[in-house]
Amino acid sequence: MIHAFPPLRELIDGEFLGAETYLNLLVSRSHWLYGQAHALTHLQRQAWGQTTSSLDVWQAETYYRAEHSRLNFSARINLTAGGTATLAYLNSSDVWTNIATDANAGDRWFNGTEDNTFDCSTFDIPADGMLRVRLTITASGGSSSAYVYRAFMSLRTGLTSWPTLPTFADGAGNEPDAADYNALRTAQQYLYENAQKPNIASAGAVMSHTQESAYQPLMRWTFRHGCTQRLYIYLEVTNYQASEHVYLYLQDEKYPSSGSRLATLLDLTANQDTGHNIDLSGYGLTKGNRYSIEIGVLNTSGGDHTNVRVGTIYLHDLGGVTRTYQPKSDWVQGNQPTAAQLNTVKNDIAQMRDEAASESPLWLDHFLQPFQLLPPGSGHADPYDGGTGVSTLRYSNHRVRLCRRWRYLRWRGAGHVVSVDGEYEHTLSDSETAGEEQVLDLDSLEWLDYGMQYYIEDYGSYHLQCAHEDYS
């Protein structure tokens, strides 16, 4: 992490309230939290696929933490008769263990529930601590399909509860006591625990499809709407074919299974190599709700053209964002704090609570990092055909991009950490314990400072399966 969330002592009545010894530290913590709430956030890739035999539609992982033991999972399935959809995790013996199986034919929510929650506290987690989950579908005499819309860990077992925050008032009879100040500190601790979550990477690739006179979605990402309302996506369109379109859509999280396509964010009709900043604030989105971004191509003439490369996609602050409650952070000895000043400190903290009404909600969700299913060199294969080769979708050059926020990089497979300008790189080896999740202390990369963006990608014939940053 960025090492700047200072410890702060709990107060008791009768102590002297200090500037350097208390209020400046208190506000410094709020600044750190505000930065976390407004951090550049990459989006979680959604997955879908269909098969006539068997297909791992989706795999993802996260470091399992007992305090966040609930797996939230939502998928829509459409199975043939005799087909199955199985959500499973990899146990400590490297055996996929079923969490839930659905063998009902037809279009329905996986496991009969739109938003599944599973208690993972009794799971036999591998020694490396990683919870690795996959959704597998099978078909029998037809084609089964599935969409995976969300996968994240939640709950706050044993963690700090949100306190009742005080309202300060000037003058005799309204003397704040230790409990009032400690409530602010406790709320910060609550938010700090929310901030401690994996930093997932956005997935990108070179994509196209070959189905004539048809629009095909090529990739989707999901996010929870909050205070970061600028969507940035870097797109490279090559081999553009006249009259074709590259669309970027904003839609409800579970579209097309439910909800609507809300807006067309981009409609590109030419080759380009450009970043796009898109203001999401004007689309009537609701804070706390989940949405998705979809990119696709309208192919008018068949053939493999109008290639789209997504360099990165993330959410960040719009320009001109204001912080309604800007706490005083330069207290000095001798200051006489006023109720208005302390209420500003309080309101600033309150505005980061993970609620829809908050200005800068600091969500808890621990998103799982989806795997890249394509090994390098597989060229224009795609992960959605279940090995039958009948799909029209084309993917290559998978890689993920991150903005450095935490200290540790967890990865599986072999790959490279590469600076955005390509000047620096570091090899992620798979040799220590092949196939197992590994950890790199990013502080060891002198060129990779906090706040820098970087790629994690395959190299040569090596395949980087999964990578994300973690706080411990």
Add this chain to the structure above:
Amino acid sequence: MLSDPGHIAANAAATGAKPCYKAEIMWDEAWVDESERLLPGFSCQNQIVDPFEGLVSMGSAPIGRTESLRFDNYDGRYSRDKSGSVANIYGIYGKKIRLSAGYIHNGTPEYVRIFTGRIMDPVASERSAIIILNCHDMGSIPLQQKCSTIMYENRRTDQWIQTLAGLAGVSSYSLERGLITIPYCYLDDDFAMDEIRRAANAESGVAFHDVNGVLRFWNAAHWCNATSVATFTVADFSELGTQHSYNDIYNVIAVEYQPREPGQVATVYELKRTVVVPPGGSKTLKLKFRYPILAYSNYSLRACSGGGEDLTSQVTLTDVFPDAAASWNVEINNTNTRHAAFVTKFEVYGVPIEGRPAEEHEVDESGSDVKRRKDIRGNWYIQTEAQARLIGAILSQRFKDVRLSMTLKGVPANPLLELGDVITVTATRTGVNKQGIITSIKNSCGSSFTMDIGWSDFTDFYEYSGYSVVGSSPLGASGGRLFV
């Protein structure tokens, strides 16, 4: 100021009051009254070790207490080498001793404690049958104890002191809450009492053993909003000496701090020789780590026989993780009863705590004056900017102007007064009319009971008055002011 059991304050101010003293020694489990053998003409001195600086740099000037008591030793009671004596049976060195003093009121003695400590250096005289017991305060034994600990994170100063007190066997303590939090602290064969004082110093506080033998920690805000507990006029002392210490003026205070952070998992110990563990036997080593560790990761060990047979699987450790942040008392066991195990590789891995480049916080109050700079360096508990700012603010306030110190001599003893009490002194020729903090007390105990008082000017001791007290100070223009 100690609470008055009855009439001590009144008798101290009265003429002709008769003093009384009570000396007790804990030979075994209980206090034994030795007052009958106590000879008049002894002294008891409590003071800040460096009275020249007085309270200006309180934290770096620990309080010490010494006492020289004279006892009648006609029967060799206090002589260790006297066969059958109490000292012979129980020993004398390090025994707890306490002294109370007061006045007789209506025929009944009233006492308060003026010293609790340990007997350190008995000096006996054969012909005069007198023994002088030189005693030090309760910090004297812990002062000689070295300890090691695991790494502690984010400990408030008083919490760390409490930990150290426990290690030093100090069970009686009264600690004000620390104003700051120390990010990382540990001991590596360090003197616990030294570390207690160093930790106190890291927030301009002070740690000492009081007259009751209780370890006390006062934080930097201890005297905020303090008021005078007694007033002394010319009639109350035989002499008043004043001193202005111009050499003690510093208008630039520079406080060095060294941020610390966990590093990458590293090899913190690497065996560079071959260790031989006998067949079926064991070998104990104390490994000293390159860096103190926040968390232990694992170890790697290889062993073989003298002929090269791999015995690694037959070599075990009794304790499988380190018992301290910077060292490991490790016992290596060889379960092979035929071959000696030659340990050729033993590496320990852990998350080290690394010192980041040091930084310095400077408070410059010199203006157009010549800069006179005082550096605060070398205290490893000062790890954050907040700590440095606290110390800088406190010291710059106390050093920037010349401060008056004085000594009141021949004061009729009021044993209720304690070090740290604020008292008022008024005099005529010197023009003194000020409040100050008691920095030393020397009790002269005889048929008359007098005290000499060291005093340091309390004027502008803090930059402001009326500091905000949590729970009782209102907010707003009528409210209290922030402390540092």
